[in-house]
Amino acid sequence: MGGPHWAGRIRLKNLGRLLPLLIFGGGLFLVRLTKGAVFLDTYAFLSRPFWPGPAQKEWLRNGFSIEQQTKLRLLEQDNRRLRVLLALKKSSSARQISAAVISRQTQGWWHQLEIGKGQLAGISAxxxxxGPGGLLGRIQSVTPTTARVRLLTSPSSRIGVWVPRTGRHGxxxxxxxxxxxxxxxxxGSSALPGxxxxxxPASTLLPPNLPVGVIQSLNNQVPLEPQAVVQLIATPAAVDWVQVQLR
Amino acid sequence: MGPLYKRPICVLSGFTVPWLVLVSPSWLSLSGVGPCWAVLWLLPWALEDGWVSGMIAGFFLGILLDAISLGGATYVPALVALGWWWGKLGRRSPLLEGSLNLGLLAWIGSAVVGLSLGAQFLVKEFGESIFWLLHWSFLTLLSQSIVTGLVAPIIASLLLLLWRRKRPIPFLEKTRLRKFARNRKK
Structure with missing residues (x-):
């Protein structure tokens, strides 16, 4: 009669000893299941003060930007010299002025921007x-202190462009x-997406070699007039300041 | 023609329409398309002031809006037609200021403006891009009419109330209104 009582007490005692081990094992299993999330998050939280600061990132970015600007300046000088030799229209000697976007309609019936500089600043139709990245549009009309921009996305906008890789106009x-x-x-367009x-480069209405967009898809089903859908580089919906290139 | 046009404040309120078009608050838009402010202003004006005044207001408003847009299509025919229609409607049934009625009228008005502009663009740019233009016109029309219809019960009602206050209701109209309300109760 006393045997089973005694045996039960021993079994409970052993279980009590094993309990911390079981909890620990369970914890480890959980860590395994979550792929060490707790560890990694704790590590990230604790090591945050020692992460590389924005100063270093900025420094690297500035270095890259200076390098790119230097390269660009050299290329522009080269380009200007060659264009003079070829007697083509100058590209980058034109004066650029910055103007704030004071009203925008980038969706809907009208695709236009109103900018805060006009005739008095030398802007003309x-x-x-x-915009950042490339051509946004052309000035449609001016007042003394404002100007209206017809965006490239407007249904009545048409400009001559070319694909530099293939040298085809469109x-x-x-x-x-x-x-x-x-x-x-x-x-035969021989253009490709991308x-x-x-x-x-031979344009007389627009400054040559301004980036406009990237070909997204091609439609060669119209044999006489192959067409492509172009995604514009500069997005007018997000632009607060623009550059007007005076002609 | 009703007496609203005699009140400078009422006439000047029409000049807020191009300002609102220029401001075009992005939070009040659907797929980037804002409400048709011209419709929101013209609806209470024409309902209150009659069809002659409605047509004239629609014409001037159209010219004003054409001045601040790129061109290629004009607002004038649609707004003049709406001014005439709403003016006639206002004279026939004086209790049109219910939110649902105003919303519905504004929705139809915005669709009419959209159809007129879209048709003008399609005629002008007719060619291989017709499919794209149809798609764009339909989306713009739909977005604008929905937003206008949703906003109209607030803005058009407020304007209507404001202008009702500015204009004393003539005795005859008052009796007509009372009679209408009595019949409705019955």
């Missing part, structure tokens, strides 16, 4: 307007959406 037509349509003037589209 048809001046190209640039007409960039606005479609009312954030993308534009490129209608190639030649039969090709950059820029203003023509």
């Amino acid at each position: 048809d001046d190209p307007v640039l 007409l960039l037509v606005g479609m009312g959406t954030s993308r534009t349509k490129l209608v190639f003037l030649d039969k 090709d950059v589209v820029s203003t023509s």
Whole structure:
């Protein structure tokens, strides 16, 4: 009669001893299941003060930017010299002025921007307007202190462009959406998705070699006029300041 | 023509329309398309002031809006037609200021403006881009009419109340209103 009582007490005692071990094992199992999330998060939290600060990141970025600017300046000098030799229109000697965007309609019936500088600043109709990344549109009308920009996405916008890789010309037509349509003037476009589209180097209306967009897809089903959908580089919906290139 | 046009404050309120178009608050838009402010202003004006005043207001408002847009299509025909229609409607049934009625009228008005602009663009840019233009016109029309219809019960009602206060209700109209309300109760 006393045997089983005694045996039960021993079993409970052993279980009591094993309990911390079981809890520890369970904890480890959980760590395994969560792929060490607790450890990693704790490590990240504790080591945060020692992470590389923004100063170092900024320093690296500045270094890269200076390098790129130097390269660009050298290339522009080269380009200018060659254009003079070829008797083509100058590209970067034109004066650029910055203007704030005071009103924007980038969706809807009108695709236009109103900018805070106008005739008094020397802006005139048809001046190209640039945003970060590339061409945004052209000045449609000016008042003494404001100017209206017709965006490239506007259905009535048409500009001559070319694909530098293939050297083929085309007409960039606005479609009312954030993308534009490129209608190639030649039969065989030989362009590919990912090709950059820029203003023509021989353009007289727009400054040459301004980046415009990237070809997203091609439609070669129209044999005489192959077409492509172009995603613009500069997005007017997010631009607060623009550069107007005076002609 | 009703007496609203005699009140400078009422006429000047029309100049807020191009300002609102220029400001185009992004928080009050659907797919980036804001409400048709011209419709929101013209609806209470025409309902209150009659069809002649509505047509004239629509014409001037159209010219004002054409001045601040890129061109290629004009607001004038649609706004003049709406001014006429709403003016006639206001004279026929004086109790149109219910939120649902105003919302519905504004929704239809915005769709009419959209159809007119879209048709003008389609005629002008007719070509291979027709599919894209149709798609764009439809999306813009739909977004704008929905936003306008949703905003109209607030803005148009407020304007209507404001202008009702500015204009004393003539005796005859008052009796008509009372009679209408009595019949409704019955």
